[in-house]
Amino acid sequence: MNTQRESSSHLSYDVFLSFRGEDTRKNFTIHLYFRLCQVGVNTYIDDEELRKGDVISNKLEKAIEQSRISIVVFSKNYASSSWCLDELVKILECRAKLNQVVLPVFYDVDPSQVRKQTGSFGEALAKQKQRLFGDEIMEKWKAALTEAANLSGWDLRNIADGHESKFIESIIKQVLQEVNQTPLDVAHYPIGLDSPIQHIVLLLQSGCEHEVRMVGICGVGGIGKTTLAKAIYNRIFQQFDGSCFLSDVRSKTEEFGPVKLQEKLLNQILKGKEFEVDSVAEGVNLIKARLGSQKVLIVLDDVDHRSQLESLTREKSWFGSGSAIIITTRDEHLLYGLGTSEIYQAKLLHDNEAQQLFSRHAFNSFSPPQEYDELAQDVIQYSGGLPLALVTLGSHFQGRSIEEWRHEFKKLRAIPHCDVQKILKISFDGLDDNTQSVFLDITCAFHGCYEDEVTKTLNACGFYTESAISTLVQRNLLQRDCRYLVMHDLVRDMGREIVRLESPRDSGKRSRLFNPQEVRDVLQENKGSENVEVLVVERRALKGVKLSIKAFQKMINLRVLKIDDLYISGDFKLLSKELRWLSWKGCPLKYIPSNFPAEKLVVLNMEGSDVQDFGLNLQCCRSLKELNLSDCKRLRSTPNFRGSKSLKILSFENCSSLKEIHPSIGNLESLIDLQLSGCKKITDLPSSICQLKSLEYLCINDCLCLQTLPVNIGDMQNLVIIHAWGTGIKQLPVSVEMLRNLEHLQVESRNSEAKRSFSRRRVRRIECLPIFIFHLSLPYFGFSEHDIPRDIGRLFNLRYLDLRGNNFLYLPFDFSKLPLLISLCLNDCKNLQTLPSLSNLDYLENLYLSNCQKLVKITGLDYLPSIKMINMIDCTSLQNPFNEGFFSAIALSTPCIKFLELQLQIYVESNEIPDWCNNKVTAPSICLTMPAVKNNEYNFLGMVLWFVSHFCNVTTRLQKFDVTIGQLSEFFLTWVPDSQGEVSCVYYFSFSNGRPFNDLDIIKGGEQLRVEDGSDGGIIKKIGVHLLYLDQHGNVTSFPAVTDHSYTPKSRGWQ
Structure with a gap:
């Protein structure tokens, strides 16, 4: 670099x-x-x-x-x-x-x-x-x-x-x-800049040639936004009539005011002229008048307020055609409404880039010396790919002995480096009081928690949580990872350091306690105070320590409490009445005391506790929205639910001693999610459960003794998902037809004997299925072609269809009205003989037909543009449908852009490579020289790799193989479905836009192509390679390569 x-x-x-x-x-x-x-x-x-x-x-x-x-x-x-x-x-x-x-x-x-x-x-x-x-x-x-x-x-x-x-x-x-260029100083070691520079330059160049382009670069402090902007400025500024890089807009606006920045913008672009501006309005008029016909490049670095943009680059029309404006900010929200063309989220460095950057500063090399490697990796991991931390800490550790490294890193984990803390805290200081409080709560107690749980808890504490989370995400202090809230470890440590500094010497006077040793000291020595609002004991941190409830007596403002695995005795009325969130996983108590202060409690999590009876009266828990008693193996009965009108989430998952559900469950008018999976002794569900008009998710997986669903289940009009795997259910109630909002219906027995009896039994035919079903799974129901729901053929919203193990000879519907289907599973349909045409399934990615032993015909395979996986193992009556024409059609349906990518996996019962595959060997490796074709006449589309693999007496069904083209190499791991003996594993690689081989611009004639088995135990027995090209007339053709029979592969094994 x-x-x-x-x-x-x-x-x-x-x-x-x-x-x-x-x-x-x-x-x-x-x-x-x-x-x-x-x-x-x-x-x-x-x-x-x-x-x-x-x-x-x-x-x-x-x-x-x-x-x-x-x-x-x-x-x-x-x-x-x-x-x-x-x-x-x-x-x-x-x-x-x-x-x-x-x-x-x-x-x-x-x-x-x-x-x-x-x-x-x-x-x-x-x-x-x-x-x-x-x-x-x-x-x-x-x-x-x-x-x-x-x-x-x-x-x-x-x-x-x-x-x-x-x-x-x-x-x-x-x-x-x-x-004539005067480049800006970028970075001493500009590692990891090439890819983002190329990406942003492409963003600036996209669109109309004469359009004014505005690109925002967002990210947390220290992620390298300014460095990136400088590098881009150096790369492109000569392409403009004039250019200006305004650095530190935030601090310079505070120090000098916006007028001085307007003057600098004009003076730097219009060299040789000195502008003096009296007001922001005059500056705006001058910018519009003097730069309106100029093609300019402007970079505004570290913007933190909308007014800064309003005074400098509010309208694209202020600048000449072809101009480009780059804005770096921690607050993505500032860019909305300005006509920003694109927003680029600055990325953390990858592991190898992080190691290089840290090592350059710590050791003046690209990797640590061997004796420092383990210590260096700890610091690199702690830095989490944040360039600021890697540079700062690399310089901090430079020249220190191994012993000094250990002491400094231990200190670092407790007290963040001041330079890193200072930069990150700038973002915190710009938040309002509400958002600051929510941020500190998340850093100390809710990092990695569900957003919904955090929101309802902190809303109950009086915060405007949705607004705060939105702001934190926009300012890159928080990220949403699916449904979880997460943040960079250094951002989390920055928040925790702010809390530590509230009272550096006396932890009992801080607002939030989370450090295990400090929590132990506060609780054992009764040092708590009214300042404490949040207290977190990480699971097993104080396991075996016995405490008195009096340790919490002074914490009258405690609202968030996590005391997993902690043994506490005494009068529980001494707990704070402000408590909103309590996590007491592994609670050793046999019952919940009736005097427990739960009036304001919103979330109660007692997962894995020894509780046998729920003694707490839920009528006293009118604010309770989530109750988690999952994995309470000794729980014998559920509480009486009367009066608990606010409860939305209720979980008794894996409560293996639970035999029945209290009939009052029908009173939970707000309940949305009911988890009963693994309640193996429950034999039926109370009919009152059908009164749950708000329920959306019912999960009864592994309720082995549950024989039926309630007859009136169709009354639950908001039900979206029913998961019933591994139950004893033998029949679906007819009222299922009335569940008009149902999207997922999955019913399956996991007991093999139950499957067999189930498949022999004739069930009452369901005439009508809910039309919006998204995922339908009815395996081993014994359906024949006469009693399978014909309604399946009109479920236009269906994405996933699983009919494994049924008895039909054919499907009594076609796929023409299932245009969105992604996955079709018909494994173990041993009587199935034919399938409707697949040609309308443009989005089908996965087709599973293994063990369909009587299947003789499939049509439409050549017209599946999205297909990624086909499993036809043990289809013994089916002639191999995968001919050269099939792969030609697949090649034409795949966009041919730039990179080699694994596009399709096929598994079929065969021990021979077909004759049309024009390069093949009986060996675990092959080495070819690519044919010399004229690139202006033929475009390389892709290649078929056909392996005959042996899977007897192997410990893993993972297949690993390496593909090398020229000097570029990549390995692939695929999971091969169950089979005995030899099976053909067929892979199609398209030369399309994706990884791997992302440095490969073109595959040239004379280039060496190697394919090698990398599996443990030598699974691959034969290899075939078929190369596909597109000629000038749009036809697919193939050219044979030259096989090097003297090639000796590298030793195989996991790498």
Whole structure:
């Protein structure tokens, strides 16, 4: 990764000329040199006649280092000079370390000869080797020639018809652009910038050519927004009539006011003029008047208030066509309503990038020394990919001994580094009181919790939680991960440090307690105070410690309490009456005391407790919205639910001693989610359960003794999901037809004997299914073609259909009215003979037909543009439908853009590779040379990999194989369905837009392609490779490759 040069003002030369004197000194090079001097470019040209020996002089090395640009003139005899080759090595070192611009010029030589060291360059290097230059030097020279030839430059043969003077003018133009730039200082080690720079530049270039583009870069403090904006500015500012980078807009607005920023914007873009602005309104008018016809680049860095944007870049119409505006901010919300074209969320560094950046600052290398590796990985993991932390902590740990590392890291975990804390806290300081309180509660108690649970709890505490969470997400202090609230560990630590500083010496006087040792001290020594609002004991942190309830007596404002696995005795009326959220998982009490202060309690979680009877009167819990008694193995009965009108979530999951549900459950008029999975002794559900008009989710999985669903279940009009796996249910009530909002219906016995008896039994036919069903699973119901619900064929919203193990010979409906179907599972339908045409299923991704032993015909397989998985193992009557035409159709339906991607997996009972597959071997690996085809006549579409694999006596059904093209390699892991003996595993790779091989621009003829079995135990027995190309007429064709039968693969095994 390149390192930005600290300052361009200390350079001695604009251009260093590297050339072979005997070839070009008296013609091309001297003309180029004089022309550079004429336009004022300070150019270093070496006097080759004064060179002595084979090693370049210190003076010459210094001249290269002190040049902004190196122009390398490759001519026929360039490589015959060891001096020139050493110059080139030094030049490329400066490119890597000092960001020097290198411009290659190919003077009457083919760039490919330079790149591959053929022709005169190959001959010259051969002679150099005869002069006894060592292998190391030769490899350096070859690498330098290859690298230089791959850079963007000029080929005399292809520019200006070989006219030298015009050729030189094109070089002069490029040099002047480079010389006249004044780049911003980006970062000492700009690691991880290439990909986001390319992404944002593409965002700026998308859309109409004359459109004014506005792109926002958002992210938490320290994530590298400013660094990224500077790098982009340096990359593109020369493409504009004028440009301005306004840094630290937030702090400079506070210090100088918006008018000074307007003046700086005008003065920097309209150089040579000094503007004085009296008011914001006048500044706006000047910006509109003076910049309205200019194509400008403007970067506003670290914006934190809408007024800053209003005074500087409120309207795109203020600027000329083609202008670009980049805004960096921690607050994404500021960008809405401004006509922002795109918003880019700055990303944390990947693991390898994080290691490089940290190591460069801590060790001045790209990886830690072996003896520091474990310690370094701890710090890198702690930094969580945040560039600010990696740079700051890398510098902090630099030069310290191993023992010092251990002490400093231990301190770091308790007290965040002040520089990191300072930057992150800027975002916190800009929040209102309500949002600050919600943020601190989440950092100390609710990190990683369900958003709904956090919202209802903190709303009950008097906060405006939805608004606060929205603000925190917009300011990148919080993220939504599915339904959970999460934040970067350093952001969490920043919040916890704010709480620690409320009372650094006396933890009992802080608003929130979370550190296990500090919590232990406060509780055991009765140090709590009225300041404590939140107290969290991490599970098992104080396991075995016995406490008196008196330890909580002074905490009269306690509203959030987590005391998992903690043993507490005493009079529970001493607990705070402000309690809203209580988590007491693993509670050792046999019953809940009746004097428990639960008037304001919103969430009660007693998962995994020893509770046998729920003694607490729920009529005293009128605010309770969530009650979790899951995994309470000794619980014998549910509470009386009368009076609990607010309860929305109720869980008795895995309460294996629970035999019945109290009939008063019908009084829970607000209940939405009822979890009864794993209640193995429940034999029936009370009829009153059908009074739950708000219930949306009913889960009764693994209720083994449950024989029926309530007859009137159709009265539960809001029911959306019924999950009933592993039950004893033998019949669906007819009233299921009335569940008009039902989207998921899954009923299945997990007991094999029950499945067999179930499949032999004829059930009353269900005439009508709820029309909005999204997921329908009715396996092993014994349905024949006569009693399967024909209504399935009109469920236009259906995505997932599972009819495994039924008895029908055919499906009495077609798929024409199931256009959204994604997954179709008919495994174990042993009597199934034919299927309706699949040709209308444009979104079908997964087709499961294993063990359909009588299936003889499938139509429409060639018309599945979204298909990703087909399992036809043990379809013994079905002729293999996967011919060359099938894969040609798949190839045409897949967008052909740029990258090699695993598109389709097929598993079929076969021990032979078909004849149409034109490259095959009976071996666990294959090595091919790609066919030489004309790229302008044929486009590579993709390839079929056909494996015959053996799965007897193997410990895993994971199949691992490696694919290598040229120097790029990627491994793949796939899960192969159950089968015995040999099975064909077929994979189609499209050359489309996705990973892996994301550095692969084109697959060329002559490139080596290798496929190797990487599975433990050698599963693959035969391999076939079939390459597909698209000709100019839109037809798919194939060309055979050359198989290298002498190829020896690497040793196999997990890597």
